[in-house]
Amino acid sequence: MSVFALILIVLAIGLVGFVLGRRKGAALPDAPGAKIHSRPVYHGSYVFSWAVVPAFLLMAAWLAISPIVVFSTVERRIEADTQSASSSLGRSLVRSLGQGIRALPADEQVGLETAGIAQIKPLFERRGIPLPGGATDAMVPIAVEKNHMEDVSRLAMTGAVLVVAVAGLFLSLSRIAVRLRARNKVERIVKVFLILCSSIAILTTVGIVCSMLFESIDFFSRISPSSFFFGTVWEPRFAAAGSQAAGQFGIIPLLAGTLYIAFVAMLFAVPVGLFAAIYMAEYASSRVRSIVKPLLEVLAGIPTIVYGFFALITVGPFLRDISADINGLLTGNFTGFIQAQSILTAGLVMGIMLIPFVSSLSDDIITAVPRSLRDGSMGLGATPSETVKKVVLPAALPGIVSALLLTASRAIGETMIVVLAAGIAANITLNPFEAMTTVTVKIVSQLTGDLDFTSPQSLVAFALGITLFVMTLILNIIALAIVRKYREQYD
Structure with a gap:
């Protein structure tokens, strides 16, 4: 059966x-006294x-x-x-x-x-x-x-x-x-069930951390942690089963690429998404809001691989051709100074993907600000723009910070857009027109192919995963501190 x-x-x-x-x-029977x-x-x-x-x-x-x-x-x-x-x-x-x-x-x-x-x-x-x-x-x-x-x-x-x-x-x-006492016993069982349901997220997190931690310890027993965390060269040299080739596992180029691309994406997504949220919450009519908000949220349902195709076929070549035309007008050399696969390409397309996260979450948070704060500001003679700037946004700041944290975590964990829009080259550069890659891309690369899963070339993926986990944990701690500080002022 x-x-x-x-x-x-x-x-x-x-x-x-x-x-x-x-x-x-x-x-x-409902007997007397019982x-x-x-x-x-x-x-x-x-x-x-x-x-x-x-x-x-x-x-x-x-x-x-x-x-x-x-x-x-x-x-x-x-x-x-x-x-x-x-x-x-x-x-x-x-x-x-x-x-x-x-x-x-x-x-x-x-x-x-x-x-x-x-x-x-x-x-x-x-x-x-x-x-x-x-x-x-x-x-x-x-x-x-x-x-x-x-x-x-x-x-x-x-x-x-x-x-x-x-x-x-x-x-x-x-x-x-x-x-x-059937009611008490049933309620106790329901309480235990609810506790188990609430513990799933915690147990899942513990399981993920343990699965990465043990493999990372095995990796660091073979490769020096200092060469991993402070190394500037990423050349793992994929090795077949039984090979002793180790290569160089410097994570600095991957961290730099991850933070750089996420920064460019946030630089584009946060202003656009936040201004869109302010317009929809404070200025747009109900008819316009009912049309604009669903259209923005459609972007969140598009698969990331489609964004990658869009970056590879449209955005990257467009930026390359535009830079070639500008360079030709200025110097006479029609060679584009923006590569088709670059930090700028990945950041722009990822920013487009993140706009609905910022706008939708921020719109809900701004709308949740009590109407009494707006009415009090207006009653004191403030204009709508002053009310938004001096009252609404500071009151909504804890929630907006949480929304931006969620958006940043989404940007740091993105893979497909980076593979197609920024490439897989582990470089260190400040030029946004050149290619870089991220930690998540290399995690996929190290766990793909016919490899020995007891070799450093495969175990490094778990070290990269635990590093990324610690990065997001630090972001959460910083955001919680900011939220706690401003929440005390507006509670």
Whole structure:
């Protein structure tokens, strides 16, 4: 039985328990001196919780532990029965073989426990199933055994989960009584559920940090942190598996490119987006606002790869041709001083992409400023522009800073626009007309291709990721300090 079908069955059992519990709660006698504590709906929810929650917890634990047990057994068989391939490669081949065998009809799977590659190859070819390269005869019975263990585990899980669900239903039904505090118990379960939901973001962040941190520690055990953080040359020299070539991993060119391109993008997006927000919030009529705001927000829905194409095909060549015409008029040499792939190209296109982030968030923040502040300013004789400049914007500043922080984080993490508009050259330059690249582009580059994922050339991607994480964390701390300072003045 599939997991989805099992979930539906457990939910159906829970709904049956809810109906029975509610009906039994409604039939409880309201005896003198023993007033019913909870309403029938809480009795039904109490039975539903006991039928569903333990069953789902058991299912989650089983699904987490079962693959570990199965693959530990498979790994022991691989080490004992095969002489080639590492255990990780052997697991991958056995997994692929097992998936292929499972795709065969049931009658063709009979007798494969003693088969070899020669026997299953025609079966795979007849069904159009790719045969994994490198698989050996000894791996076929291991794959069959793995499939059998998974089937037994799934069957046992189904039985155990259904038993727990039914047992929880009858046990909770038997406990329904006049003074049962069903409401308190249900509310406690809901509170725990809400706490778990609120913890997902924290746990996800912890998981991301740990996944990057451990690999970064491995990288820094091979490469000096000083050469990484203070090096000015980025030449990782992609190495094949087993190669000892390390190269140079100076992050300074990547950090410079990341900050430079993000600065140019913010330099373009912040004034345009902020002025658009002020116009829509303070000056535009409701009709104009209903048209302009959705049109601006359409930009946020365009995929970044489309912005990259726009930069590569339109903006970059346009800037190059314009600079060539200007240079020709001034010097007679019609060679463009702006490269098609440059910091300016990437910054302008990224700025266009960021305009809706700034304008939409700032517009909502400015609109949320209390009307009483505007009326008080007008009552004292201030003009609309003075009101905006002296009252509205300072009051909205904490929210605007948060919006700009979100925009800056979006700019720092952009990849596709930079690849197509600024290139992949790790340069250090102050000239915005030349090409640079960013940290995110090199993270993709280092994790792409046929590389050894235990080499410094691949591990450096995790060091770059943790560095980028620390950068955004520092931005958040600075923004929170600014927000706290001004919020105290206008609360």
